Amino acid sequence: MADGTDRLSVVFAALADPTRRAILARLAEGEATVGELAEPFEMSLPAVSRHLKVLEKAGLITRGRSAQWRPCRLEAAPLADATDWLERYRRFWEGSFDALAEHLRELRKGQRNDE
Amino acid sequence: MADGTDRLSVVFAALADPTRRAILARLAEGEATVGELAEPFEMSLPAVSRHLKVLEKAGLITRGRSAQWRPCRLEAAPLADATDWLERYRRFWEGSFDALAEHLRELRKGQRNDE
DNA sequence: TGTATATTTAACGCACTGGTTAATTAACGA
DNA sequence: TCGTTAATTAACCAGTGCGTTAAATATACA
Numbered sequence: 001m002a003d004g005t006d007r008l009s010v011v012f013a014a015l016a017d018p019t020r021r022a023i024l025a026r027l028a029e030g031e032a033t034v035g036e037l038a039e040p041f042e043m044s045l046p047a048v049s050r051h052l053k054v055l056e057k058a059g060l061i062t063r064g065r066s067a068q069w070r071p072c073r074l075e076a077a078p079l080a081d082a083t084d085w086l087e088r089y090r091r092f093w094e095g096s097f098d099a100l101a102e103h104l105r106e107l108r109k110g111q112r113n114d115e
Numbered sequence: 116m117a118d119g120t121d122r123l124s125v126v127f128a129a130l131a132d133p134t135r136r137a138i139l140a141r142l143a144e145g146e147a148t149v150g151e152l153a154e155p156f157e158m159s160l161p162a163v164s165r166h167l168k169v170l171e172k173a174g175l176i177t178r179g180r181s182a183q184w185r186p187c188r189l190e191a192a193p194l195a196d197a198t199d200w201l202e203r204y205r206r207f208w209e210g211s212f213d214a215l216a217e218h219l220r221e222l223r224k225g226q227r228n229d230e
Numbered sequence: 231t232g233t234a235t236a237t238t239t240a241a242c243g244c245a246c247t248g249g250t251t252a253a254t255t256a257a258c259g260a
Numbered sequence: 261t262c263g264t265t266a267a268t269t270a271a272c273c274a275g276t277g278c279g280t281t282a283a284a285t286a287t288a289c290a
Contacts, residue, residue: 003133004247004248006133008136010131012130013127013277015127016125016127018118018121018123019278025203028207034236044279046279049238049239050277054277065286067235067236068235068288069287070236070237070238074204076204077208079207086201089143090191092143092191093194134248159249159250159251161251161268161269162248162249164267165268182256182257182266183256183267185266
């Protein structure tokens, strides 16, 4: 392990690119072909094709076949694993919000005198 | 944009490594020095030091100073952004589970006759 | 069979990642 | 001031990621 090839690492790596996240967002609205997915980007078709391969290897999309088109479909299940991992840290960032509330409370107390 | 330097990309990229996720898990139990964090890994100290720099740039840790030690502390707030992004897809993987249920229902129906 | 369209693969360049060892910086303590 | 400990930085290397253009593949259609 520790070589970055475990499932969770592959999924997080796939999400670490704004183009790929935009593609997933587009697919959330329904299936689309490679050409349709590439259209919004100022990037060659091969580049988009390889982004799709990354998403496919992460299990985040599947591809059908319809004549010469390869319709892509969102497969969000692997995102559940990522969310599960992140959820363990929820109390830490919610704890930070508590700390913020405490900070604001202290600030309000001080306001009576100097600021 | 689309160059992978936006906040969310940086956070996801930081999470796309099992060593770094293990470091965060360790820090969830409390502050630790670089040496303490490095101890469980079969990896040189400089390597761990650079993992910490990645986490720091992602805003996931902060570092204090106590004599020659640099205690690291978990800062989970950026994980909230990542979770927010993922949450948008929750209905898709939950929808998949609905589809699975539907599939099982159809399967059970067919079982009466042929299988 | 030949041409057009959709997509992938090949070959290349360049920057970044993640590891190493050796050298450097920072702070403590005798 | 000198030596020890903690950590980072420097220099290097191998592998990977992400983009390009050009060539190959797959399917539809005349």
